[in-house]
Amino acid sequence: MTMQIDASLLAKTRAEEHEADVWGEFFIPPYFDQLALTTATKSVFITGKRGCGKTMLLKYFDYHTAFSKRREQIPASEIDHVGVYWRVDTQFCSSLNHRGIEEGEWSVVFESYFGLVIAIELLHAAKTIAQSAFQELDEAKLASLAFLSAGDYMDGAPTGAGDLLRYLESLRRKFTTWVSNVKAMARPVLPPGRHFVLSLIGDLRELPELATLSLFVYVDEVENLVPYQRHVLNAFLKHSQRPLIVSFTSKEHPSDNQTSGPESINATHDYRLLDLDKFLEASKPTTFFAEVFLSNLDIAASLATSPRLDIVRSHDRLAERQGPSYQKEVIGIMRKHFPEMSDKQIAASALREPALKDILTRKISKALKDRASKLSAHEFLFEGAAPEALVTLPALLNRETLVPEKVLAELHRFSAEGKGSFDTTWVHNNLFGSILELYRPFARECPLYSGFDTLATMANNNLRNFLILCYKTLEVADLRDEPEAPYSVDIQCRAAYDASEQLIKEIRTFGRLGEQLRVFVLRLGSIFRALQASPAMSEPEQNQFTINSGGRALQAEEHAFIAEALRFGILVEQQETKSKSGVGLDIVDYQLNPIYAPYFQISYRRKRKLEISVEQFHMLIMGNETDYRELARGLARQLSDADAVQLGLLLS
Template identity: 60%
Template sequence: MDGSIPSKTRAEEHDADIWGEFFIPPYFERLGLKTATKSTYIIGKRGCGKTMLLKYFDYHTAFSARRHEISQDEISHVGIYWRVDTQFCSSLQHRGIATDHWQAIFESYFSLYIAIEIIRSLRTIAKSAYRDFNVDDFEGLKFESIPDFHPDFPSGALELENFLAKVRRSFSTWISNVAVTPQPLLPPGKIFLEALIEDIKALPSLSGASFYIYVDEVENLVPYQRRVLNTLLKHSQRPLIVNFTSKEQSSENQTTGPEWVNATHDYRLLDLDKLLVEDERPLFFSEVFLANLSLASGNNNEEFVTRLQSIEYIADRRGSEYRDQILTQMKQRFPSKAYKDFAADALNDSALYRTLEQKITRSLQAQKTEVKAEDFFKYLMVPDALVVVPALLNRSSLTPSKIISELDEYAISGTGSFRTSWVQNNLVGALLELYRPYGRECPLYSGFDTLCTMSNNNLRNFLILCYKALEIAELKDEDVSVISIATQCRASYDAADQLIREIKTFGQYGEQLRIFVLRLGSIFRALQASPAMSEPEQNQFTINSGHRALDARELNFLSEAIKYAILVEQIETKTKGTVGTDIIDYQLNPIYSPYFQISYRRKRKLEISTKDFEVLYSGNEDEFRTLARSVAKVPKETDDRQLGLI
């Protein structure tokens, strides 16, 4: 197996030409990018497949040398993907130059970059299987109108490409030395591109050419630069259409003039996270994983792979028989068990058995009751009930005798409080707490359905989990066709650890966001460690109290956490209280749950004040520990290590 293929979980790790590596998503027909007559704004969180989609439409792939046949109508959509160089574009401001001057400079830089790419796209088309334009045609191509802009601008395609590339290098040098280096001559913005394209369309073989520019991560541009691009987007029409992509929709909608852009009149807004509907995700994620394994094994021409790469088979992939076959295959590769079986396994493990016995004994001793631990262990036949007993013994409303009575009823007839609520509400939390002292391999983090839930419907996260499991299985010399539960759990922890470390690279708040995740996860773990375990599966919070509203800085921080999918916004769930109304619930991304040994399921939430939130994201360590102890409502003698705060 070619290990480099499964290791590529980011589109940036792939070459510009991804022909044969891209799999058609179920929503492909709903995109309509190739037939669009106005601009498109594509948004989607990290890992949703946005960049891979854009690379598929880019000319490197559309006119790939690996394509044996290219239809004539392909020329109607020549895609050019431009991922914004944030650092370079950020340098195009201030330094003694007025904003309106920078505005003209940036528009010229944009036309310079895109003009070079347009010429390169023609060279790629000429070398491809596209029959109506060949290398001789490219080398003989003349841009008759280009010298009109300046006598130094050559008209030949090769000469112009080399000239513009030289100008671009000179421009980079000038940007680094604006005070001492003369500004190079730049092409004059959109009008230059329009003239270039008009000369291209003068050729009968390229008369149907249209160029679609996809500007990725547009939200990272300086505000004046977004206004320049907004202007280009607003006035886009064939044969030159400017499109945007970003993690979330940009809040900068003004143009360089008095106009504004909006989704109603100026562009189509496509949210990829919403286009891939919930019941389509497990199947598509499975298809991508299995197809990548086929590619890694050298089976590039396997029927399963080629069908995923063809638009013609989208409808066939919706069939129930095909769906069941793929999902069954994934569930067999990533097996799991019912929670009750996990409880039985725990009781068959001597270390976990002793831990449970100690928990029950301590609780009984604290109550000074005559009931003994062995009275409970008579009910080994109902392990799912027995595992939650320590939590029940720490509730003042319940007596040991009452719990034993309920155990007896549950064991005999399967009815009673264990059946109606106690097991359902507490088993997952009790298992997590039972396994927590033993580190990384809690079996709850296993199984195909669990991997889908933990990935939070994000393709990249799902692939990271699956590939990590494969990697560990191979290191352990296990059968990779059926990955053990222990290996899956270790992989889940390692993936969560990797992704938490990665947070520090997330923009200007990276390190602060990482600390915030560590603190929030630790609080949920401390809540789980509460002996009574009345709220064992808290992994979300809402900010609904305090003497003030969130300020602009706090709202901006929340926005960044949501943009990078560290927090997941949820529609309000029902609350216990009768005072006030919650507006938004924020769930800690379940991909991080194995790291903290907390639940990945969206169940219960924590209500915090604006002051609590301020401590979470910007307080010092002493303030955070005080908050954690207060929220968890634990006795003073409970140490930080026991709470999971160390």
Template identity: 35%
Template sequence: MHDSTSEISQVKHSLTKNRSEHLGKDVWSDFVIPRFFNRVPLISTMPIRLEGGRGSGKTMLLRYLSYHSQFSGDRKKLPENAADSVGLYWKADTQFLRIMQKRSLSDEDWSPVFDHYLNLRLGLEVLSSIKLIANSAYEAVDKVSLTNVIFEGALDFGFENTSFEGVLKEIGSRIRKTDTIIQNVSGIDTLEKLPVSFLHYLVESAKEQIPGLEQTVFSVYIDEYENLLNYQQRIINTRIKHSEPPLIFNIAIKLNGMSETQTLSDERLENKADYAIVNLDAEIERSGFDDFVSEIFLKKLSEASPTIAKELKIDLNACSNPDNLEYRFSAEYRRHCREIVEGIFPGRSHQDLADEIFETSRYYNKLTSEIERALIMRHSSLKAEDFILQNYRKASIVCSSLLYRRNLDPEKIKAELDKLVSNIDNKFTNKTDWEHNNFIGCYLRIIRSHKAGSTFYSGFDVYSALSGKNVRHFLELSKSAFSLLDDSTLTEKFIIDRALQHIAAKNTSDELVKEITRFTPLGSQLSNFVKALGRIFQLCQDKETQSETEVTHFGIKEDDSPLTEEDDKFFKEAEKWGVLQAIESTKNKSSASAAIYDYVLNPVYSPFFLISYRKGRKIEIESSTIRQMYLLGEAAITKEVRKKMRLSGLEDSTVQPKQATLL
């Protein structure tokens, strides 16, 4: 047992800082470099569009690429070419930028104001970056040289000062004055607006006058681009279109976040010709999400817990240096990280879950009553004890659904069970695989009425799957699990009891479902849809026959009411916010873009509904029902819809569905 609660408190506090905003501008020591870092051109003279869902790490990555981190005070030695690329991070203040519209002014009136404000902000970043570089461990730039810089051209832009510090201070003053004028609107006509040439002048002049910056390219990283107003996006698009060294513009957006491709001229932004796309979600998955998230989690723990740090016996500080990627890909390193995380989050097998049913009285009683009810309905003379076998618990649990299937005679099911006991070929374990294909669905149906006592959502693999390849979701699940720990649950090591893990997953899922309503502008509709969809999946799972096991995704069947542009917009928003994930459909469908895909509900919402988190079976939902689901929520699941989708009543099943493997 630990001597005090301070260590566990520090760990809990560390896990609460799961957003980059909690860490400040310098994230050098906190950042775990993605494993794709050296494979993807994140630093290039070609503009980059970095896209990914919420929690994919866009902001953290951009802050790592910025000068605050690259020239961090924590770096005692910097490479000779460190200043070849200097990242300037700018995250738009959405609330402030959105007041730059209307109020008796047109977008044409606001455009030069935003352009001016952008030039000031980026000008401030250029000079601030140079000042920080000069004060860092980078030896090629001497801070004394800044005192010799004279920006003579600043006079032409109306500046009163020409020294480095003087221009820097005056830019700050102009920003504050511009802020005030924008807030009050009055005085905008008289505002002396700076053109983009001012920004280019600062960059070129600084490169010419400051030794060590001759080869420098400034890369601007604009975060949350999708939150900019359309006319503001057009201004940024123009900067991207005309990017060239020494000033390159890059953007980070959510999936489907780039609604505007127009520039200030007749030209449009064109993929490949004007910018490269880096999909962060795809790259993280491709390079190994489990390995990546285990490192992030262990790095946080090791910083807060001397116990974990001592046990790790590996240098997690290496995670911030791209030179150490090869070491991190080694089998020994990955296995070591995995073993520690799995020790903290112990999982369970199918057999463990079967034991839980048999050893928990309320679950065992439910199993018995379901089998008894099925035998009565089938007018069978067999007894429940004929199907409940202590040494064959998984098969016994599966019988609670098989006995409801009208195409299966109870006597034949009993005969197959006898074959299993006799260790001869049988349908429970041969290619028919009744046991594997139906176990999880049967298990979830039995525990539904007492779901809090389960351990279903436990284990590192399960938490990884629930997170939906989203780092933030994994950290939320971990934080929730650790928050349930107290002195009585601590042992020699941090081990989260499986029952606590399950409760933590349920709590996290509940909070994330509540959060959906805040996803502007369609939060209410997205919330309605998730609750309606979860209800449909519950109804599929609650069938006695378990004829459609672990339904977690759906396709769109266009009926007399085909999909509209409004429907298409809804699905793009659902993807943008990570509520749904689009996957290629197995069928050729209409030209309506949303109907081309199948959709998977984000697995992090699964515990809220007590449904499977795995990609199992698919159902078809008519487009007219889809529309009602996001407009009305659960009220859209009428008796007529249930009947049409066969969501209630007994159902014959002659084809056994294949079930995904347990993660």
């Protein structure tokens, strides 16, 4: 039976695209208990790359979700952790700087502004709690509560919850207007941030039912704040304790630890550092990714509940999901949805395509001609020749160390007996790269970019990237009128190309260096693609580089560029693999994120690397087109002129 899917729900691959209330849409990650956020007694600093699940996690702990109207039962203990998710308004916070006002004065202003924002959220939270299934507080009780402390900070401030909320929201609007007119208006008086929020919490705690209320503020993307603002919030973090605890999230590990006073913060005493990327990597992420996709399919099919949704939504069933039989079942379902072909099957399938077989024949003929061999391509393409061996012939026949007659003899032996050089090394080392090279001039839909395990590898432990790959597959399947799983290999690899292209276009939105990062990816991917086209393919599957030579050290701006590329997940930092130069072990390898591989038709597997100098790296990231093409010619000196042209194909 066909399951009707609401595709608009599946298009939401970013937490920001979801409503504030994500009850029923958040699935308990396998590392959930290790975070211990609800029982925290001090701040946390949560880090992780784009798409790792930071924002969705915080929305789950936010009061909109914790006290959701969709939640039928809410335990009394929920009041011990009332979460507020506050995403930094980068543009507005950046305007609270300079403009004829000293930084010290801005610090006081920002602290008061932050306190005002959180106070408003606290009152909204109280209203939400009163309207929820939480038994201890209803709207009548909240209406009877007087916030007597408000008048101590602001003359004439109302004490009723609703009136005070409207008063503070009006004050915020006045403050916003002043920010736009700092020279023309008198600054509105704001209450002192920390003390004001603590006083309102104290007023709420006057109700016996709310005596244990604690407010947990999660500031998202704290790295985007102006430095002095970061220092103000660092001070909030340093002095956090129940009933008010301020925590941060960031794409990068904390680097600016200064507070607005003489102190600084550190992970030992002031906060716990929680790296979600590391938690996810250690917890079999492919199973969790599969659960998220399958659960979202149920939601998109308008299933309010299902066996899958029941288990992934329940904290109590987390241990059950760690069992090998359960995990095998989930992975099995995904492999049926997203089937793959083995490299050997792909080779056999390719040779059944007349156009691909013709490409292979021409490549073999050219290699034999270049080697001045008397053999013909027809002699290699004999009846019964093993397809997985045939596909590797262009690479092998272009190697001067291999005599064509010997390659032909080995081909006969392997095709007849399954033994010899093809069996021991040649197929294993060259088949994947040879398939890529065979399909490259033929079509964008190379079958190597299909299969659940391949999608997970290309996603590189990033949930958002994985979901984009899966949802693109459903989108392409629908366009081709084949909406039901299993999804064909052709559909999957077309979707992989589309997803990769979309994510490359998105790079230009990545911070202040967005466009420079996008050009860098296009240049690097084009170089790897052209190097793959080397006839001898002596270095197949290059998708990494290392900077291990040059006449100088990396400069500050080059280090900053690498840091940005790592922060946004464009590059993946790796421990050094085998180096030809034998230079020391402290050299770092940088892999181009495998999610971009389908666009360039290069390998997503971590295999070979390109060794470049500091000067070459500078030209790659900061050089103009002339500089880049000079670099490309130098790196591709072993290529033919026709192959070297590939270095410039993808830069438009």
